[in-house]
Amino acid sequence: MGALDECHYSEELENGVDLGGCGIEGEPETLAIEDAVRVLLQGLGEDINREGLRKTPLRVAKALREGTRGYKQKVKDIVGGALFPEAGLESKVGSAGGAGGLVIVRDLDLFSYCESCLLPFQVKCHIGYVPSGQRVIGLSKLSRVSEVFAKRLQNPQRLANEICVALQNNIKPTGVAVTLHCSHIHFPFFEPTLFNPNHQGWVKTLVKSGSGVFEDEKSDIWTEFLSLIRFRGINFENSVDKSWCPSQTSIKTGASDSEMIGAISTILCSLGEDPLREELIETPARFLKWLMSFKNSNLDLKLKRDCLTINGDLSSEMNLPFWSQCEHHLLPFQGVVHIGYYSSNKVNPVGKSILQSIVHFYGFKLQVQERLTRQIAETVSSFLGEDVMVVVEANHTCMLSRGIEKFGSSTATIAVLGRFCTDSSSRANFLQIIPNFSSIEG
Amino acid sequence: MGALDECHYSEELENGVDLGGCGIEGEPETLAIEDAVRVLLQGLGEDINREGLRKTPLRVAKALREGTRGYKQKVKDIVGGALFPEAGLESKVGSAGGAGGLVIVRDLDLFSYCESCLLPFQVKCHIGYVPSGQRVIGLSKLSRVSEVFAKRLQNPQRLANEICVALQNNIKPTGVAVTLHCSHIHFPFFEPTLFNPNHQGWVKTLVKSGSGVFEDEKSDIWTEFLSLIRFRGINFENSVDKSWCPSQTSIKTGASDSEMIGAISTILCSLGEDPLREELIETPARFLKWLMSFKNSNLDLKLKRDCLTINGDLSSEMNLPFWSQCEHHLLPFQGVVHIGYYSSNKVNPVGKSILQSIVHFYGFKLQVQERLTRQIAETVSSFLGEDVMVVVEANHTCMLSRGIEKFGSSTATIAVLGRFCTDSSSRANFLQIIPNFSSIEG
Numbered sequence: 001m002g003a004l005d006e007c008h009y010s011e012e013l014e015n016g017v018d019l020g021g022c023g024i025e026g027e028p029e030t031l032a033i034e035d036a037v038r039v040l041l042q043g044l045g046e047d048i049n050r051e052g053l054r055k056t057p058l059r060v061a062k063a064l065r066e067g068t069r070g071y072k073q074k075v076k077d078i079v080g081g082a083l084f085p086e087a088g089l090e091s092k093v094g095s096a097g098g099a100g101g102l103v104i105v106r107d108l109d110l111f112s113y114c115e116s117c118l119l120p121f122q123v124k125c126h127i128g129y130v131p132s133g134q135r136v137i138g139l140s141k142l143s144r145v146s147e148v149f150a151k152r153l154q155n156p157q158r159l160a161n162e163i164c165v166a167l168q169n170n171i172k173p174t175g176v177a178v179t180l181h182c183s184h185i186h187f188p189f190f191e192p193t194l195f196n197p198n199h200q201g202w203v204k205t206l207v208k209s210g211s212g213v214f215e216d217e218k219s220d221i222w223t224e225f226l227s228l229i230r231f232r233g234i235n236f237e238n239s240v241d242k243s244w245c246p247s248q249t250s251i252k253t254g255a256s257d258s259e260m261i262g263a264i265s266t267i268l269c270s271l272g273e274d275p276l277r278e279e280l281i282e283t284p285a286r287f288l289k290w291l292m293s294f295k296n297s298n299l300d301l302k303l304k305r306d307c308l309t310i311n312g313d314l315s316s317e318m319n320l321p322f323w324s325q326c327e328h329h330l331l332p333f334q335g336v337v338h339i340g341y342y343s344s345n346k347v348n349p350v351g352k353s354i355l356q357s358i359v360h361f362y363g364f365k366l367q368v369q370e371r372l373t374r375q376i377a378e379t380v381s382s383f384l385g386e387d388v389m390v391v392v393e394a395n396h397t398c399m400l401s402r403g404i405e406k407f408g409s410s411t412a413t414i415a416v417l418g419r420f421c422t423d424s425s426s427r428a429n430f431l432q433i434i435p436n437f438s439s440i441e442g
Numbered sequence: 443m444g445a446l447d448e449c450h451y452s453e454e455l456e457n458g459v460d461l462g463g464c465g466i467e468g469e470p471e472t473l474a475i476e477d478a479v480r481v482l483l484q485g486l487g488e489d490i491n492r493e494g495l496r497k498t499p500l501r502v503a504k505a506l507r508e509g510t511r512g513y514k515q516k517v518k519d520i521v522g523g524a525l526f527p528e529a530g531l532e533s534k535v536g537s538a539g540g541a542g543g544l545v546i547v548r549d550l551d552l553f554s555y556c557e558s559c560l561l562p563f564q565v566k567c568h569i570g571y572v573p574s575g576q577r578v579i580g581l582s583k584l585s586r587v588s589e590v591f592a593k594r595l596q597n598p599q600r601l602a603n604e605i606c607v608a609l610q611n612n613i614k615p616t617g618v619a620v621t622l623h624c625s626h627i628h629f630p631f632f633e634p635t636l637f638n639p640n641h642q643g644w645v646k647t648l649v650k651s652g653s654g655v656f657e658d659e660k661s662d663i664w665t666e667f668l669s670l671i672r673f674r675g676i677n678f679e680n681s682v683d684k685s686w687c688p689s690q691t692s693i694k695t696g697a698s699d700s701e702m703i704g705a706i707s708t709i710l711c712s713l714g715e716d717p718l719r720e721e722l723i724e725t726p727a728r729f730l731k732w733l734m735s736f737k738n739s740n741l742d743l744k745l746k747r748d749c750l751t752i753n754g755d756l757s758s759e760m761n762l763p764f765w766s767q768c769e770h771h772l773l774p775f776q777g778v779v780h781i782g783y784y785s786s787n788k789v790n791p792v793g794k795s796i797l798q799s800i801v802h803f804y805g806f807k808l809q810v811q812e813r814l815t816r817q818i819a820e821t822v823s824s825f826l827g828e829d830v831m832v833v834v835e836a837n838h839t840c841m842l843s844r845g846i847e848k849f850g851s852s853t854a855t856i857a858v859l860g861r862f863c864t865d866s867s868s869r870a871n872f873l874q875i876i877p878n879f880s881s882i883e884g
Binding site for chain 1: 493494497523526527528529530531532534535536537538539540543544545546547548549550551573578580581582585662665666669670672770810811812813815816819820823828832833838840841847848849850851852853854855856857858859860862863866869870873874876878
């Protein structure tokens, strides 16, 4: 990699910077969440002292408190001092600048927590406002104000309304428009009637909110706003509405663990929420239902088929969906698995359903992606022969719903067994047929 | 907008959260940068007491110090505690999990500051590593370690190398690969030979760095890594290399203001850099050259043409590029202007070059986008008649190189004069012909 200037690296100061903790470690609310997470981990059949889980309670508590820090923020503090005098037109007829010139900020990436099920959801936010009184707001404040409300337990419509009202009250413009394009992870085995195959793994909804001149959704100004955020042709009416969270339409749970339910209620309280607020009453049970999909079974999958060395063709099964739960942060990661192997013409190719079962078996646990990849490869190899290659591509919620907030990033992991390990052309042939990543993107 | 639950909003606590300041306000380094920025503003011919600029020194100081906070961060503090035991294959031949299973994190959005010219540049970062010793690193740490080095004055190749070496030294894996896809704003009037019309406004470069098994760039493992980050077919060799920063290839400046040069050197010192470091010696002069493009001329543009009421067709000039400098943060914003007007067949349509001159005249100032839009509309109207509509679409560096870091967001502002103000179908017709936003995207 050529000559390397290490001077930056060695010059690092002794006092490392606090990365995202923001001093919430040790606070009573944080400790209460940590205790609650320990209850949940035990309820999932996990050993809370195993290495991967030891710090999970603290990680979860920090992520949740940081992800809901909007409860402690004031819009006034953000807007104050960022309203700038800005002239309108001097002598002409029309609207421009600080008197009527529509301002639009597009494609703000946010995430929020779903109040129905406590899972994070992603938001693409677009805001417009019409300045009045010869003043405009600093553009970045539109983003900061949105964050205040996104960093709470929300549903899409309320989030849009709260952003809209806060901007209207604090900027006092002629009007404010907010549209949100929200993506929520599917629940496993979600009713297929609502399942859109084009958005595998994600439930989507579009919501909008308007005040002042944007109160009438049929007005020209709305049309112009939508035109400039390029929603041309998208019909808001067709969008899934109130019941967008898949936890609400899935089958009711039966008996549920009251200690775990209590722990989740404690978490809600510690975040500053009221677990008796109407929208939150069933949240603990819904979150628990999600969580129990990942209960530790203490079973391992052993499949055995008599198969000898196979000199056949490269076979593959691509885009097998999976759901899993990151054991470091108790947050979903979700994506697809690609499996390549060599099969002889004499042996029937293995059914897709068996491979999908293997993927689900190892997905529905507290996991890390590296382990998932290895376990699938080993199990497939145990009955399909030595020559197996597995690629797992995933979106990790923990990469966006904590301090780092890396929207759009994704992770790939690879396991190579047998011939794939030594023969680079086999690997290349398999990698070549992996489709583009779009099938897992939110 | 329907019933609104305001309870969240009114429940906000009294103690607002510090938003991005992180307590650096009032520190000697911050104050030194503020003083330096005042010198620069005065050198630009600005009144440092006018409302829009009053807090600019503090804003610039905070943005710069926050944007270079990597100087104070230690990789060890980040990696420590996030290395997890993870088994490799049990009995099979091959590589998987914590023993050889390639892990890739793709599409991490970063920004950094160019050490050649002090302007921010955007980075799409892809990292791969091959675990060894039966341990893996928490995925988010790859992002956090990258941030440590991105938040310094950099060039793309050194940034890639530093991320690579830091990960190699701290994780001690079998190898690390880093590729960066970097976008740097063009300087105005940059030599057209290097100007790629497909990336209007942006200079791009691809760099890579590898250690361990990734040291050989021709190796299969590099090919596989690149295949999974979908750089298939992209030739790294063709990428613009060392001289990617347009400040280095542009014509040498003549005399320059020594007080302003001194102020920029002070800023470099206050960030923890050595202005005598080889790569930084000419940086103050280069940044000054950029800055002086936006010197206040105290002139206003008056164009007059005899034109009566025009009942002709909608004429338009789309995608006129502009450069400007945000007066709140002394950071670039850059994009395109679309101008619509009604012209009669009897009057010759106005030349594109005149409209482009108007756009540049108002762009090359300390500006805000709302004002730029109004000024262009008013000036165009003064010689093209009453009926003018202007849309400005822009990327604001201040939306990504400070606390909020909203990658991919963009801003649109609109001014409507005369017939466009009253006739919604005129507005709709004009909005309809605005091309997709791709022409300004980085």
